Amino acid sequence: MILTEPSWDFYRTFLAVLQHGSLSAAARDLGLTQPTIGRHIDALEQAIGSELFTRSQQGLMPTDAALALKPYAETLASTSAALMRAASGARDTVSGVVRISASEVIGAEVLPPIIAAIQEAHPDLVVELSASDMVEDLLQREADIAVRMIAPSQDALLARHIGVIPLGLFAHRRYLDRYGTPEHLGDLGKHRLIGFDRQTAFVRAMMKRYPMLESPSFAFKSDHSIVLLNALRWGGGIGFCQVPLAKNNEDLVHVLPEIEISLDTWVAMHENLRSSPRCRVTFDALVAGLRNYLNPDTERNGR
Amino acid sequence: MILTEPSWDFYRTFLAVLQHGSLSAAARDLGLTQPTIGRHIDALEQAIGSELFTRSQQGLMPTDAALALKPYAETLASTSAALMRAASGARDTVSGVVRISASEVIGAEVLPPIIAAIQEAHPDLVVELSASDMVEDLLQREADIAVRMIAPSQDALLARHIGVIPLGLFAHRRYLDRYGTPEHLGDLGKHRLIGFDRQTAFVRAMMKRYPMLESPSFAFKSDHSIVLLNALRWGGGIGFCQVPLAKNNEDLVHVLPEIEISLDTWVAMHENLRSSPRCRVTFDALVAGLRNYLNPDTERNGR
DNA sequence: CACATGATATACAAAAATGCATGATCCTTA
């Protein structure tokens, strides 16, 4: 049997159905109609010679075959999105869309002023910021530029080392006034600790070093870093915080300063994007901004 | 202005035009007609808002914008091909297409018997072998499995270390009978040396170690490894050859055995493919076969 | 139990993409 290559649009349809769980929902998402989506799936199944979904009236169940193809379809989608982004800017100007990926804390607390400064200098630059603690695979081009906490190990990556972000235990002054300040590690057992999920690189590193801080002792847990950070800021207890971040808030007190964890930080982007002005400018500005965040030597630490 | 996402098929057309250099040639390649291709390009240019080609009657010149988009389009194409390959095999059987990438010498001289053995055990397995000394980026999924000469440094890669392939200087007995056998490194200047291009990893490693073997002293050069290997086999001069390979040929004599270069060898594949039987089986068989090539300890070194 | 909601499948009309035929231009070659 000869397989003629199916239309690439079918892959887009296929992914949408996979993501939305029904022909109708996929149709709404793509701006097409349900019969069209159904015919696309029919055609794709015919082209590859196996069933992709088991049809039922309340939706479609993906088969194993469909699930096996899903990562490829996702790569197609992110590559296509990256292509559109690359096409969005004129060649010799700093304009168009740049997509940045960073951890939640970095993305929410550190990057906004840096990005604002970039955009002040380059008004035509559009920034998409993906702030998530899930590891985004830079090579899938989900992001043009990534701020990462692990040393980039891939070949085609242009990476700049920012430095080591120290983390320490902090608490709000109000909390300490009320519950006292711990003097030794052992005192922590009597305190309200603010926890974190076990997914981020920083947590894994910490657990290795201070295994006594296991999750059972936490009084407040969330898988959302900003939630935890704000719990800390509102006096919810003692928790970890990036030291440079805490420095901006006079009410946060560094407790047990002998406990310290380091987050090695990098900015990485595709080598190909070096020649793209908008990516290059953003990359350089991110590197400079993050270094300034780490070591505010010059006095331009911005409002 | 709102950009509606263009049809993904346009990307395929775009890449074909880029690769073939004209609308007509791309049309022939894709099985469409030249006006259709032209309209696709028109539509794509309209969608992204910039010119992709400067039209002329003897072909199309890609603009800078088009060249910037090319890598993305290539990724789309290879991903789409990988998707088709992934779909080609039934789920629980060792069938369908596996694409292997290896260097020319490994691919042409070492792998064929190994692959033959695999296919003897699994008749429904179709193997595509890409034998090239260009580095194929495994993460672009151009190949499902790669035999590489550098340690895989990427995250999502399942890699197995094969061992170190030694390389040494060899010559055909006939050549040595006629021109004499070199006793010292300095003697090489009086001999016909068989050269190689400077692209492969092995060459770069060698040049570091034996800078005296610079290209000017070569009597025969080619950028094609098999050509060189065959020149050696036919008595064309003295050149490098993988030691295990030369062992199979009684007429090849190891000269100046103190000169030795090592090629560290790995087999790598995507972690996702671990659950694909055809890839998993091929991967394991390649690892076993290559290890046996390196150390034929058991006496099943096959015909 | 009736009814509203949301799902897929199908028939037919409308819209869009494609192919064909042709013309114009440029480069190569005899």
Next chain:
DNA sequence: TAAGGATCATGCATTTTTGTATATCATGTG
């Protein structure tokens, strides 16, 4: 210099794809 070959552009008929409307079935709710 003239002919041949290859290219892109354009008008028109045809094929293909898409949308609309409707039928049917399952599920959850008052």
